[in-house]
Amino acid sequence: MLTNSEIAIFFEKVANLLEIDGANPFRIRAYRLAADTIKTLAHSAADMVNDNENITRLPGIGKDLAGQISEIVKTGALSRLETLEQKFSPELHQILKLPGLGPKKVRVLYEKLNICTLGALQEAAVQGKLQALPGFGAKTEQHILQELTLRSQGKARVSWAAAEPIVKSLITYLETEASITEIAVAGSFRRRKETVGDIDVLVAGQNPTAVIAHFVAFSPVERVLARGQTKSSVVLQSGLQIDLRIVARDSFGAALHYFTGSQRHNIAIRKLAHKKGLRINEYGAFKNGQPIAGRHEKDIYAALDMAFIEPELREDRGEIKAALAKRLPELINPQDICGDLHCHTIDSDGFNTIEEMVRAAKKKKYQYLAVSNHTWGHPYVHGLDPEETLTLIKKIDQINQKLDGLTLLKSMEVDILEDGSLDLPEQVLKALDFTVCSIHAELNLDRTKQTERIIRAMDNPYFTILGHPSGQLINQKAGDKVDMPRIIEAARQRGCFLELNANPDRLDLNDTYCRIAKENKVLIAISTDAHRIGQLDYMRLGVGQARRGWLEANDVLNTRSLEQLKRLFNRGSQQM
């Protein structure tokens, strides 16, 4: 069965080739919008088709596209795409991905030189055949050669956490330029997406020329892509692209809004402005040509008579409607967190003792910390057998007696075995305060089997929290190997919880599933899965992801006091 991402690719490809074909730009955009809608859909589009659900209620999907989705799901192909790929070539998509090459130029390459592969493009560029083409020149040819070389080195999106130190050092560096009065990072970094493709930096200052000169002299800069009057783009040695934009102070808020995006959010906001007789661009909000807002970002929303929308929500997923109705969620903040429910110690594969972890947790003013080591199914991470687990429980009890201000909770990260049973016997499980149950092996079962394995595990009355629920690894492994809406429903029925694992390589649960859990009143445990004291700081990454998932403090398990927590862990008291 096709995943949503796989279905979306069909539409992205149609959009690409339609663009090369010179089709109506709005028709092209409709395909792109549809691809985006499907990609970020919470439920499986294939399931919706098979269940005869009305797909046209999805935004941007009308009768025609609904039919095409159905065709893709039922046949695994799309005749409209095949027709286009016969007219052009399926390989043109690759060329279109090169920066600087858009549909018009690709069409010229195809029609004049019959180029449809990257190899053919490189050959023609080396031979100097490109600069003679209309609209091309020597510089374009050079750029193409450069991009082809860089491409072989690979340039992926980087995780938010990997971008953060780069952003910090850039800001520190920019602050040394005296003419700058304000600096903000915008774009997907500000929206806290799991990964960022580039970094958008916005600056207010009186001397744009000096700012740009300073910017391109940032030592990690490898090459300068563009250097204009008010904007500049560079690529760092790490391959990360930074876009800098300079605006006047009075436009800073409008520009911050514009460059924070997302594009879909901006389009929706500008459409709304249009309806209200306003015009919004990066310089401000205008009524009859006169500026009515621009200095502060919140004024842009106020001009539209709507509540301020936090950056994490700006994805055109209902936030505009909610802001107009003044019914936006009050998003969770790091200070709402009362403790961490998943960490490891040297007793399994951690690097610090329980006592060291406790000291670090106390510094965070936590009320509680749960030690959740691995179980014996995992010899290579020093998983504990039942006897060792009971010994550890006694040890934790002893430490607890000496503690004041913080309570250690007794937990284990229990393996969910292939048949859905848990990796510890009942008499050990019941000695714990709660469990984090995770899958670590047999990761490649088919989707239905994997889903049922988890639900079967939840049938065990000692199952409390599902650890790293989807198994996603940022930039490595998609989290679509389980039917998450079904798992969330199963958790709701059984009084179980889902983890949002805050490890920067996981950030598992994703924003969409957090939101479905919230809608189903299934609480989320934001946990660091720390293996050393420093990793307890991952909590803020988890909170960032939770905010993207519309979560409020009340939607999160570990914002509860210890007493509330213990009541919630008692499944018997809340079972249906």
Next chain:
DNA sequence: GCCGTTTTCGGCCCGACTGTTTTCAGTCG
């Protein structure tokens, strides 16, 4: 191709930079 307090047609967000031009098209965000 979608959509509707302008509902079956006629709109659809908006501006900067580069390179190739000689006033602007193409690309990007």
